[in-house]
Amino acid sequence: MMSLAILTLSILPLLNTDATYRDPNQFGLAIATEVDRRSHGFGDLTADLTMILRNSRGQESRRRMRIQTLEVPDDGDRSLCVFIEPADIKDTALLTHTHRKTEDDQWLYLPALKRIKRISAANKSSSFVGSEFSYEDIAGQQLEKYTYRFLGQEVLDGNDCYVIERVPLDKRNSGYSRQKAWIDRSEYRIWKVEYFDRRGALLKTLCMRGYRLYNQRFWRPQIMEMVNHQTGKSTVLIWSEYRFGLGLKEDDLSTNALLRIK
């Protein structure tokens, strides 16, 4: 009963619309806060990810990787991505420590040399392994790193959705001037995001499909598809083997862990 009470209280600002509706910024932030609250609190998770890159002529190439994520209380997430395919980059790994307030830290592990290389944190807008996803798209959006605005409500594929806009605070390094997100009203899942480039033109659209509920609490999509409207290229992410709460520790997502990959 206690937890239900807390839940009700935290959604209360959203339902108490009269005041918040009048201030789209406050309402936008309230929605984003609820999305953040619902998708977090999992502790840690592991998943397998297959990435299919398609160019404008329809030629495909594949990457496979294993992802581990750990929530760090009062800071950002730690995530480790270890490549399985293609074979020439097997065991290459990317470790990211996102921070709520300061610059993120990122290290690349090169297994052939057993070398850990710190990489510049300014690569946010750069493509992640040749895909249509940039580092900032995959590195989990920190609530504090955007400002928000409520734009309205729309029905998207039969779902009643809030439409909000988020504007990155880090104008220097982000590749976007703004993003527009469709979030369903019942479970606060993101179904679609439109990304606008620095000049304000529509650059990419991300669509989520096949949401499944894990541990009776966490919704995760099975498929994410990013289409680049300016190049005609697209990337599909296929998620599988989601596992929550395995008890990962900070050391499992540290530079020490990189040296243990092999």
Place this chain on the structure above:
Amino acid sequence: MTRHLSSKALIPKSQLARRGGLFVIVLSLAIAGRLTGWELSGYIAGEGRLFMQDPLYDGQDRHNASMAVQPQIYHRFSDSSSLTFTGFARADSADPHRTHLDLRELNYLYRQDEFEMRLGICKVFWGVTEFVHLVDIVNQTDLVEDIDGEEKLGQPMIQFTLPARWGRVDLIWMPYFRQRTFPGRSGRLRPALYVDPDVVIYESPEGRNRWDFVARYSRSLGSCDIGLYVFNGTDRQPLLFPTTNRNGQAVLGSFYQEITQLGLDAQYSSGNWLWKIEAIYKDGYFEGHSAATGGLEYTCVNLAGTRADLGLIVEYAYDELGDRTQTPYNHDLMFGLRFSPNDAASTYLLAGLIQDVKDTSRILIVEASRRLGSHWRMSLELWAFLDTDPGDSLYGLRNDDFARLEIAYCF
């Protein structure tokens, strides 16, 4: 004061041992392929090198072809233990010394929350800079493989690690020393006299069986990574001296001194900038001296509106011994360009220029690589030794500009 010098001759690797080793690799591949829970990966590569000028020394060729294989087998027994094997073999058409076999890794990792232990033949890399790897000391350089010095021989050791919140401590005991590999008499990229692996002098009376130790502390603090170590053991870098071998040929012998070395590496990241420094202080049979290398790297992301990244690197290498050192990088300035278009084939291009600031010698390096399909990778490398000064340690390589093409199948 005189120091005791002991000489130990090496038993030359016989052709038979090489074939036997290759057989073991093939056999282990076959076995690993059939066992479940054992991961097999690696590559097999064909390589061709073409030298631009006529050779300076007798017996050398204009080109060579070779094949290399590097299989890796990995098995996880549980969350707390695993086994890694990495073998390496190369067969070269021109240089019998480049035809070689090495156990890069064969180690068992045991892990608890409070400590880790790795036992066997391992590879450990320390360092942050791009051109000169000054602090990297654990593994011997497999110089016959590649003159950039990044290929390493497997090192027998017991490594004990404490991964604490306040930093990481590594304690490594190394009971056996590996000699540096060098091109043979018929190989290119060598000084006027070739290095005879059978003419070796160790300062330590125990020779290659001397116990080497290193203790290192490392930590990430915000945007900064630092590492500090103290090493006591046989220096990985030999002093080469002209002599004659058993057959009366004029060759270079290797003298390996015992040293105590302090090493520091640090890097700091801020926005598009990375700052790096490596420094050592080495004291041994020869005078104690320090050396340092460091610089910065600036990354331009999404170059000119494209998705390409361009990295600009400037580094400087300094050695207190100046021209009395045998390392070619004693007062050299290095410029590098790293270009990656971020395409599906993971193409990259690296161009570097190393300029000696006290004489005219410079080296131009271009490396490029891209994936073909999902299993193949093609790499091209170009090295040019330009205006080499007769006083520079690279003088012997003045006619050895070369192009190297490698096509690898990765599995």
